Amino acid sequence: MKRHNFSAGPCILPQEVFEQASKAVLNFNALDLSILEISHRSKDFVQVIESARSLVKKLLKLGDDYEVLFLQGGASLQFVMVPFNLAKEGGNPAYLNTGTWASKAIKEAQRLSTVDIVASSKEQGFNHIPKDYTVNENADYFHCTSNNTIYGTQMKSFPDVKVPLVCDMSSDIFSRELDFTKFDLIYAGAQKNMGPAGATLVVVKKDILGKTGRNIPAYLDYQVHIDKDSMFNTPSVFAVYVSMLTLHWLDQQGGIPAIEKINQEKANLLYAEIERNPMFKAYAVAEDRSTMNATFNLVDEAYQEKFDGIWMDAGINGLKGHRSVGGYRASMYNALSLESVQVLVDCMQELEKQA
Numbered sequence: 001m002k003r004h005n006f007s008a009g010p011c012i013l014p015q016e017v018f019e020q021a022s023k024a025v026l027n028f029n030a031l032d033l034s035i036l037e038i039s040h041r042s043k044d045f046v047q048v049i050e051s052a053r054s055l056v057k058k059l060l061k062l063g064d065d066y067e068v069l070f071l072q073g074g075a076s077l078q079f080v081m082v083p084f085n086l087a088k089e090g091g092n093p094a095y096l097n098t099g100t101w102a103s104k105a106i107k108e109a110q111r112l113s114t115v116d117i118v119a120s121s122k123e124q125g126f127n128h129i130p131k132d133y134t135v136n137e138n139a140d141y142f143h144c145t146s147n148n149t150i151y152g153t154q155m156k157s158f159p160d161v162k163v164p165l166v167c168d169m170s171s172d173i174f175s176r177e178l179d180f181t182k183f184d185l186i187y188a189g190a191q192k193n194m195g196p197a198g199a200t201l202v203v204v205k206k207d208i209l210g211k212t213g214r215n216i217p218a219y220l221d222y223q224v225h226i227d228k229d230s231m232f233n234t235p236s237v238f239a240v241y242v243s244m245l246t247l248h249w250l251d252q253q254g255g256i257p258a259i260e261k262i263n264q265e266k267a268n269l270l271y272a273e274i275e276r277n278p279m280f281k282a283y284a285v286a287e288d289r290s291t292m293n294a295t296f297n298l299v300d301e302a303y304q305e306k307f308d309g310i311w312m313d314a315g316i317n318g319l320k321g322h323r324s325v326g327g328y329r330a331s332m333y334n335a336l337s338l339e340s341v342q343v344l345v346d347c348m349q350e351l352e353k354q355a
Helices: 015-026 043-060 074-086 100-109 222-227 237-253 255-276 301-313 338-354
Strands: 066-071 094-097 116-120 142-145 165-168 185-189 200-205 280-282 293-298 328-331
Touching: 015 237, 043 066, 043 200, 043 237, 043 255, 066 222, 074 100, 074 165, 074 185, 074 200, 094 100, 100 142, 100 165, 200 222, 237 255, 255 280, 255 293, 255 338, 293 301, 301 338
Parallel strands: 094 116, 094 142, 142 165, 165 185
Antiparallel strands: 066 200, 185 200, 280 293, 293 328
């Protein structure tokens, strides 16, 4: 039996995507060639990446004023590319600090600019999303992180700002309905809801580029990648292909509205048990709890060995919390079933019985 995979990333993907991808590794498009060995400039792969781009726009309901790129380097490279492309010389970008990855993005931006950190929840262990802050209308852009995998918090709404809105959506993109036209630049590592590690999605509104006056290194320049159709260097062919399969799977499920309903059911089920069960306590404050990553701890750590044995015996994988928080983290990405969440809830109830 396939294990119940709560890993934070790389993580669970749809089983049918694995099956399709495994066939393509052996023989792609009846070419008698593997997807791993075809040219990235062949018509077969060009069709793949064009299909993936089209699906991104369809699912996010974006028009032709946006460009879709498939790059490499994960969100970590985007921490560098964003300020290079959007921060003016002597400029002042604004950042919201809600966790480890937001902190890393801020650190990279500070190499180029004086960063205005508009708010931070660091002193409270990043257990919530700051609400009362203002963004200077003269800022070069405002950067936020929609979902914080380590701490289990998620932005439920986004501020109306008069500057370009940039968002790292690595861990919750394609999981819930938003007005994506509100964002000027979105980036996301693939290895959560979109595909395997190795590809990075960038969705950028074309009219925000070319305004910094910077001499941008070619690889860090979004416009270079746009002009080269994401092929300035050899793209991650397999990762883009599996991402295309996953996006197609999501589209067939009914798109983001359908998957959001399921994601909310999974989150409701688990958080209700965390609240009900006296053996556990949630890490994040209730109003900011993520539907993707539920973080929780044992009330009494003496039960850790017993609980670990229970969930491991039940075929659960990837439940250990990040070292920054400890405890447990249940990542409930799009492809995780409601049944898997029920198995976890059953394990939590079993610990309560044995206590």
